[in-house]
Amino acid sequence: MRYIAKSLLLATTALGIAVAPGTGSAGAAQTGPQSLYAPSALVLTVTAGDDAVNGSVLRAVTLTCKPKAGGTHPDAGAACTQLRAQGARFESIVTADSGVLCTRQWDPVTVTADGVWDGRRVAFTHTFGNSCLKEGADGIVFGF
Known part of the structure; x- marks a missing residue:
């Protein structure tokens, strides 16, 4: 015993x-x-290809926003601030247009966010036509 x-x-x-x-x-x-999971902790990835499951993961980081900003994300504090400001609506983060001009070549890049945000399960995937479009639209959260 x-x-x-x-x-x-x-x-x-x-x-x-x-x-x-x-x-x-x-x-x-x-x-x-009250839970085994942090209230806001995510794994973020950037994958080459139009499918996060079958593509090649290029980069991956962790992002914890509660109880404090942390993880392996290079700018965790700013990424958490952006997520809070957008209400963790990843769609609004990846569709923001910074005015960057890009070619129309098809060389897809997929970003994902998996984990927990404010105690709720999160599973987000978005595919950009190429890395230029990703860099022009993703802000800080997927900027690693």
């Missing part, structure tokens, strides 16, 4: 779940997160 209790303590510590002695029963005060 002592082995099981020690294993549970190690597992909850590794997951960042706070467990105080005497808590954990129904109706008891809970300390720590």
Whole structure:
């Protein structure tokens, strides 16, 4: 029994779940997160091709916005600010036009966002006709 209790303590510590002695029963005060997932944590990718599943991943980063901005995104703070300002509507981020002129060559690039935003599951995919269109429209979130 002592082995099981020690294993549970190690597992909850590794997951960042706070467990105080005497808590954990129904109706008891809970300390720590209500979920195993961060309220706003995403994996963002840029993939060569028009299909994120079959394409070649060129770059991938993590972005955590709550409790604070972080992850491997090169400008996590600005990316979180942009997502909050847009209400995490990725469509509005990727359709913004910065006035960049691009050729019409078809060399598709696909961006994805998978994870959790404000406690809700997020799965977003958008394909640009080429990397110039991506660079001209994606702002900070997919700018890595």
